[in-house]
Amino acid sequence: MMGGVTTLIHFILAVHYGYGINVYLYGLTPPEEVMEVRKLIGGQFKYLTFWDMLVQFIYFTLAFVNDILGSSTLASKNQSVVQKVRDFLFSTIVFALGSFVTISFWSLYHIDRQLIFPEEFDIWFPSWLNHNVHTTPLLGVLIELYLVPHTFPKRNTGLGMVAFLCLFYLLWVCFIAHQSGHWVYPILAELTVIGRTVFISSMSALISLFYIVGEFLNKKIWGAEQQQKKVK
Template sequence: MKNTCVKTFHVTFCALYSYGVYFSEVHLHVPLRSPRFGILGRYKYLTHWNLVLQAVTFTLFCVADFAPRRYKRWLIPVRDHLFLSLSLPLCMFVSTIFWILFFINRELIFPVAIERFYPAWLNHLSHTAIAFTAILEALANHHKQPTRKAGFATLLTFGAAYLALIEYLGLVHGIWVYPVLEVLSSVAFCAFLGFCMLFIFVFYVIGEKLSTYFWPEGRRYSKDD
C-alpha cells in the first residue's frame, strides 16, 4: 500500500512540475520591465531553475520506481545524490527566501503589477509546494546520504553557476533579475548574495538532519558501498 502511494505521489508531481515548466515557458507572458529582460526568458530566475530541477527529480523518481531491478543499482544512487545534495536544500531555500521577501515588501520579489499575468496555482507550485513535496519525499522514502564533501561540492557548483549568471546579466547587460537587487548598494549586494549562499548551505545541513531523523538506520555513501 505504501509503495503504491509513493509511486502515485511521484507520478502526480512529476506531471504537475513538468506541466508547470511547460506552462511557464509556453503560456506565461509577463510584461518585461524593459526589452533587455527578454534575454534568456524564464531561465534568468532561480525559481524556474528550481522548477525544472523538480520536474527532472520527480521524473527520476518515477524512472527508479518502475525500472527493472538491474538498472536500480545505479539509478538509486544518482536519485539520492540529486535529491539530498540539491533538490531538498534548494526547495527549502527558494520557498523561504521568496516568502520572507514577499511579506517584507512584495515589490522586491513579486510586484503586484505582474500578479494578474502570473496564475496563483503556478506561484504556489513554484514557491510553496516545492518545500512541502521535498520534505514529504524525505519523510516517505529513505535516501542514502552522500558525504558532506560531495553534497557541498554539488550545491556549490550549482550556486556558483547561478551567481555567475546574475553577475553576467547585471554587469554586461544591465539586467538585475530581481527588483531587490536593484535597490542594494554594492556592499549590501555582496552581503545579500553571501548571506544567500550561506543560507542555502544551512538548508543543506537541515535537510541532512531531517533525513537522518526520519531514517536513523540510513548511512552515508562511502568508498566501500
C-alpha cells in the same frame, strides 16, 4: 501499499511541475515591459525559480522511473544506478534548492513583495502557478523526505556540490547584469555593492544550511539502523 502511494506522489509531482513549466514558458501573457526583461540574455534561465522547477521535474520523473525499474535501499551494494543518481540529486541539490526557493521567496514577499514579486504581476501570473513555482518545492521535498530513505554523500561532497551550484548561478546573474545592465531580481538593483555582497553571501549560507538540515532530517526520520552510507 506505501510503495504504491510513493509512486503515485512521484508521478503527480512530475506532472505538476511539467505542466507548470509548460504554462510558465508558453501560457503567460505578461505586459510588454516584462516581456522585454524576459527576452534579455538567458530568457527564463535567468531565474533560480525556473532552475528549481526544472530540477524538481527531473528529480520526480527520475524518482518515478526508479520506483518502476530501480530500487530503494540504504544498502549501497543493492542500490540500482538510477537510485544512486536519484539520491545524489536529492541530497545535494533538490532538497536544498527547493527549501531555499520557498523560504527565501515567501520571506522576502512578506517583507516587501515589490522587491521580489510586484503586485502588478497578479494580473497575468495566476496564483496557482505562483504556488507551483514557490510553494510546492518545499512541500514536495518534505513529503519525499518522509516517504523515501535517501543515501547522503560525505558532507564535504554534498556541501561542495551546493557551493558549486551557488557560485555558478551567482556568476551567471553577474554576467547578465554586466551584459544587459539589468539585475535579475529587483532587490539586487536596490542594494549597494556591499549590500549585494552581504545579501548574496547570506543567501549562499542559507542554501548550504538547508543541505545540513536535509541530512539531519533524513537520519532522524529513518532511524539509527538506516544511517547514511557515505558515498566515496
